[in-house]
Amino acid sequence: MGQAQQKNNSTTTTTAANTSQFSSELSSPNSAHNHGDDFSKILAHNxxxxxxxxxxxxxxxxxxxxxxxxxxxxxxxxxxxxxxxxxxxxxxxxxxxxxxxxxxxxxxxxxxxxxxxxxxxxxxxxxxxxxxxxxxxxxxxxxxxSYHNYSFSTQKKAKEDESGVIEDDNLVNLLLSFVKRAIFSNEEENMDGPDMTLTIKFSGEQLPATYRLHKWILISRWPEIIDFALNESSEHPIQNSVLSALDLKTMLAYDLDPREYQREVFPAFSVLQRPTLESIRSSVLVAKKYVKEKFLPYQLPTLNEEQIDQVYERLSDLNLGDAPFSRKPFEVILAYIYTGRIIDPRVKSIFIPLEKIIIRDASVQFMQELMDAAYSLKLTNLAKILFVEIGVQADFIARKFKVKANLDNFQDARKKELQKDLSPLGFCLESKQPTNLLDILRRKGCDMKIKLAESIEDEEVSEQERDVILCHKKFVTKRSAYFDIITSCGFSEGIQFREEEEKNGIATLELNCPNMEILKQLINYTYSENANITPSICIELSIQSQKLDYNALFKKCEDFMVENLTIQDADMFELYKLANFLGSDKLKKFWKPQTIKYVANLIKNGNITLEQVKESLLNELDCDENECETLVSQIMEKVDYC
Structure with missing residues (x-):
């Protein structure tokens, strides 16, 4: 494995290596995915x-x-x-x-x-x-x-909130900060980013409240708002819809097996005092019928191009008029729309466990008000969630039962729902015209383009690779410092970007990324903290995730490589070299024993010599002499064992 020649590209991390005899011996001849020359040599000199x-x-x-x-x-x-x-x-x-x-x-x-x-x-x-x-x-x-002793940690640790939920790369924290700014900042202070003004007059208040919000997020998470935009001329766009105050036992029966309901809800009662299975089954039927009739899924309206433009324009300054509910449930609902969490955005702590909300807010009364507010705002899915899920939690908590498994399932379901709603894959490709109304509306707010940087090498590039990603500039620049620096720096790239933006209203950023599939997954992760990691892209995706400072994505790629990459994808020495380049202790620990065994077999079979091994360890992995001797000793022990 000869000395690698470094490219002078700002973000490209692959190198063209002058391979030696040892390198050719280490490469797997039968490998369909040999990444041998795709990994950079670490430039570290102590x-x-x-x-x-x-x-x-x-x-x-x-x-x-x-x-x-x-x-x-x-x-x-x-x-x-x-x-x-x-x-x-x-x-x-x-x-x-x-x-x-x-x-x-x-x-x-x-x-x-x-x-x-x-x-x-x-x-x-x-x-x-x-x-x-x-x-x-x-x-x-x-x-x-290698030249400095930096005192700070280069890897951000995942933060655990008060509800025990570990945040990934702070998407939820960023979205929650949007809500807090909308609530606590006045309209003039919150102009940077939000592109929508929502006005609403709460019950019991004399003056209407105004919130500066993000149009594309509300369209993604609250599609029913389209109806309010269509009916804005109505004197009372929000109808006073009060849900039936079903007995909590009936609500609970909706989601439980009758025998489990009888056993779990009434454990202290004698057998004679417990309701019969027949009465429980009757409650189940009542609850299910009620849910089926009341919580119908929302159907998007069919609009022509002119109506779509009209809706989008009206959403910029939407007045919901008089609301039949108070401010607090609306702001809890607003936080749910942005974060997928049932939280109180006015409390100092970031997240409040579901149990604390229910206990603090007198359980049933606040849940009823919250459900009625959600239903009045046509958020039938949220109203159903509150009816089914939180109703179950409230009844169990009131009886001091611990249902952490149910709470975990609730949070996991909400997270997947948030990821699905915020995913940009339905509208972000410029070459693909969206057909779904929500995607059409979300695309209208895109004010930035990202495309693959032109390759230095003369290669034929497919039309797919020449495609362009459309995105929302204020959002992506807040999600990653990389995008923020590139678009605002004083170098030619930043100056050219801003000049193009001033001239055309939208500018294009070139990103050094191997292919469009990786770029799509990076943008998908930027929006939703979700990415489809596959063997063909996991290595480059991990490198790109470090560049964008997505540490949780890097860890996901790391875990994926541990579980999926084998000698069938690249020779073990190259995998170990990759682990060193990425600075991944987990990958090094996992691949080191396999690498030692792999190289020992090559020595035993006469494919390479011990001197070639030492040279490669010093040059390719940049080991110091002590580390090199340790590895050589471990390899020779394995040779003797073999």
Whole structure:
């Protein structure tokens, strides 16, 4: 496995390797998916000594340099940067009017070869770790880590909320922040992002309340709002719909087996005091009939193009008029629409367990008000959920029964529902015209395009790969710092993006991504925190997830590779090399024993020599001598055992 030649691309992490005899022996000849040359060599060199040249401690706005070295570093033109350094036209500590060094620009633009040369000469990151934090490739971060002792953790830990639910990459937290801003900020303060004003006058209040919301999210999660837009001229668009106050036992009977109902709900009662199975079956029939009649699934209206445009325009400033309910249930419903959680957005803590909501809000009375509000807003699915699921929880909790399994099922079902509703796959491909009314409306709000960057290599690209992804700029830039930096930076890419946006109202961002399928899954994950991981894309998807800082997606790819990638997909040494490149302790631990056994068999069969193994460990994995000797010792033990 010879020395890899690094590409100068800012986000591409694959390399073209000059393979040796050892590399060809390690490659699986019968493999249908040999990824041998697809994995980058880690650029890590353990320099423990500090550089004799140290960056300037502070930034004086009147003490900056104005030479072309910064631009050259950004362009990746090392020969000219080197010439300027040798002729003392520039130094590695120079800063421009923005307080940035040449190292910073080379890191931000992804020119690994320039950054490494500057680091070798003594250039270092600043005290804020800006070079590291603004590097847009994992490869660059690995290089910087080998020259610095960063004190912060590079992997965000999953946070567990008060209800015991572990958030992935903070989609729900972001959506909840939208709700909180809508509730607590005035209209002028909440103009950045929301594109819809919703006005409603609550029962018991003199003045109407105004909320700045996101049109595409409400269309996705509350399709019934289309009816309110169609009937906005009505004096009272919200009808006072009060659900029947069925006895909680009847509500509970809806979702339980009669014998289980008899056994679980009345355990302290004597057999004679318990209701008969016949009476329970009667309650079940009553509840099921009620649900069937009241909670009918919503049918989207059939609209022509003019009506669709009219609905979309009306949604921009929608007045729901007088509401037959108070403010609190509406805001709980609003939080549900955005997050899929039954939560109170006005409390300080982020999430409240379902049990606490029910107990704190006097259970039945608040649930009834909440159900009536949902039903009045035509959210029949939510009203049904409240009727069936929370009614069950309330009755059990009132009797002090622990039903954590039911609560977990409830939360899991709501999460899948949220992922399905927010998925952009129905409207995001520019070449595919949506036919579903919701997708047509959601697509109208897209104000940003993403496409695959043109390949440096001369390759024929299919029409599918030339497709364009449509998305909502304010949302995706808040979901990933990568999109935010690229669209707002002062480099040519950012300037060109903003100029195109100002001229056409929509701009296109080019993303260095191997193929359209991976790009689609990245965008799907951005919107819904859900991705279809397959063997053909899991490796590149994991690399791209690191670039976008989607740590939970990386972990999902990591778990998928552990369970699915084998020697049939790539030789074990290449898989172990991949684990080192990704910095995945889990993959290294899992693949190391298999790699040792694999290489030991090659040595025993005479395919490679021990010296070739040592050379590959030092060059390809960049092991230090101690680590190399340890691995060689373990391999030779396995050779002797074989």
């Amino acid at each position: 320099f423990s000594e500090k550089s004799p040249l140290t960056p300037k401690k502070g930034f004086d706005p009147f003490d900056f340099c104005d030479h072309e070295g910064f631009s050259l570093a950004k362009q990746g033109n090392w020969p000219r940067v080197e010439k300027m350094l040798k002729t003392k036209q520039a130094t590695i500590t120079d800063i421009d009017r923005h307080g940035n060094t040449m190292l910073y620009y080379s890191c931000l633009a992804g020119h690994v070869h320039v950054a490494k040369r500057l680091l070798d000469l003594g250039a270092r990151d600043d005290k804020f770790s800006r070079c590291y934090l603004n590097s847009l490739s994992q490869e660059m971060r690995w290089l910087l880590k």
